[in-house]
Amino acid sequence: MIDSKPLNTQISSRSSLSRHDVDTLPEPFLYRNIIGALQYLMHTRPELAFAINCACQLMQSPTTTHWSTVKRTAGCLDDCRSTTGYCIFLSDNLIS
Template sequence: MDYAKPSITPMATTCKLSKHDSKLFDNPTLFRFVVGALQYATITRPNLAYNVNKVCQFMSQPLEQHWVAFKRILRYLQGTTTFGIHLKPAAVPNLPIRLTTLCDADWAIDPDDRKFISGACLYNGPNIITWWSKKQQTISRSNTEAEYRSLALAFQELVWVESLFSELKVPHQVPLILSDNLSIVAMAHNPVLHNRTKHIELDLFFVRDKI
């Protein structure tokens, strides 16, 4: 891969990895070794979290298409070796820190189990300090449900960072959490429970309590 052509993106937007769409990879031990090592790259590269999470889901039985997707990530890394996390000073140093969280979920892109993948990133002022991408444990029957589960996970992470700041006596403002789904914003502020949302009632109460 030293002389491979660099890629401008870590994964094609049309790429849908599955467990059944190609032949078995002839060296699964090598796949597990190199993909496991690739997880360390996500420590300083938040833009790789989703893609590395995708290829890591096929550790038990890797296929040739998974190996091709992995090499695409390596080609992207080769062309972006100068990329990293840039830490910036706060705009107004004397004001309390502002915590901002962004969360989202995909639209059942996994063809094998149709489980949604949630993702979030948390900013301390202008600097990103924590991020994750993970598959949800249950199957959501609507985009609103999946987005709300992602919101609950993001709140959980935000609460932990808040408690850490409080323990360290670091002053901070009321956190801001952002989502691109108007339905879950309405559900989070509406105190009325509906019959169609009883199956996510715990997430509903958790988010409303934190708001």
Template sequence: MQFANSLNTPMLGGEKLSAHASDPFMCPHFYRSVVNVLQYATITRPGITYVANRVSQVMQTPLESHWKVAKKILRYLKGFCDPDWASDPDDRWSTTGFCIYLGSNLVPWTSKKQRTVSRSSTEA
């Protein structure tokens, strides 16, 4: 997944997860651990809540088609991860910020250093 391209959407519209769609996934334990991470990621990325819930509903007997959807979610998240966390070489603090637009006009914005040292961009 390190060299995979990012995606614009975590799941295609109309994509269904069936219990009989394909062959069983070779390593169900690995699937469950990835889905658990995706559920944790919904705290900071609420946009994946629906699809993370969908792939978690088939954790008992995951199939290859379910694994493909889980990989799509990971590829979607890859497009949102900040690879420059802890960028300040002196205090190792990350900088976070946001902008809110109303139409094409910037309304409020902020940028500030985080108060704790992050170990990953998800934690940040």
């Protein structure tokens, strides 16, 4: 992912992911491994929930299109820091 280009959204609004794509990944283990890690990330990054949910529904037979969507969601893999953030307030108090 060294030559990847940054994008503003986690998943394309015109994305048409389908289970019936024919370009299946030769080794789906990496796809499933990344999805598992992203599921833990949803607890601290709720804005990723929709994109991760879409990717989770396709774990049975992932394709190269699904893989490119997951790479778009994964963010910066160099330093594992979040590229976005959030604040949750309870009244005037910051709780997360």
